[in-house]
Amino acid sequence: MATEALQQEATVAERLRATRNIQRVPTPKLELFTLRDFMPEDERLRLMELIDANRQPSTITDSNGDDYFRTSETCHFDETDPVVMKLEERLQALSGIDPVFGEPLQGQRYEVGQEFKAHTDYFEPNGRDYDANCQRGGNRTWTFMVYLNTPDAGGATRFKVANKMFQPEAGRLLCWNNRRADGSPNAATLHHAMKVRKGLKYVITKWYRELPYRQ
Numbered sequence: 001m002a003t004e005a006l007q008q009e010a011t012v013a014e015r016l017r018a019t020r021n022i023q024r025v026p027t028p029k030l031e032l033f034t035l036r037d038f039m040p041e042d043e044r045l046r047l048m049e050l051i052d053a054n055r056q057p058s059t060i061t062d063s064n065g066d067d068y069f070r071t072s073e074t075c076h077f078d079e080t081d082p083v084v085m086k087l088e089e090r091l092q093a094l095s096g097i098d099p100v101f102g103e104p105l106q107g108q109r110y111e112v113g114q115e116f117k118a119h120t121d122y123f124e125p126n127g128r129d130y131d132a133n134c135q136r137g138g139n140r141t142w143t144f145m146v147y148l149n150t151p152d153a154g155g156a157t158r159f160k161v162a163n164k165m166f167q168p169e170a171g172r173l174l175c176w177n178n179r180r181a182d183g184s185p186n187a188a189t190l191h192h193a194m195k196v197r198k199g200l201k202y203v204i205t206k207w208y209r210e211l212p213y214r215q
């Protein structure tokens, strides 16, 4: 495992711990942080417009045969859009992670009844697509996500192992380290984007890799 990547992670957690108003979820099982008011309303509204205009059914790696495992829609943002570039800058200022490690920013949209069942963001070492996925920059390291709106009901993000549930709240960021201190995948990052019950739910997701990401 790349030493570079482990250093990257140690620095990220240190930097997050030193961030004003950030909260770390008090569990020894994983590094999970939350920060309110990460993005202003005008930027969130613009991103939701972009998602509405350019979305397609979400996909999953290593399909388990359950066609209802992830029922949301995904938007692959245009990286040259000013609001997307602004968000990338905000994320870099927070995490300190060099953007070369980042996958392109995505938006996710959930209608009533849509969800992403319990999963981990890292690629399963025994998974069928593991080699192909890792060829693009190794496994995933950190996840950053932001709720762009507050759905009328439902849509919580539930970390079952850590026994922590987040109700979506416009502008709130969640971020976590997908790996343990030794660099191995941390199964305690298991999380479930629960069904929206009323209204719509919009989030952005940003994943980082061990090595520079190649499209």
Ligand SMILES: O=C(O)CCC(=O)C(=O)O
Residues within 6 Å of the ligand: 108, 116, 121, 145, 155, 156, 157, 191, 192, 193, 194, 203, 205
């Ligand atoms: O929408 C959420 O609450 C979580 C999304 C998620 O876990 C993902 O896209 O990997």
Ligand SMILES: [Fe+2]
Residues within 6 Å of the ligand: 119, 120, 121, 191
């Ligand atoms: Fe996820």
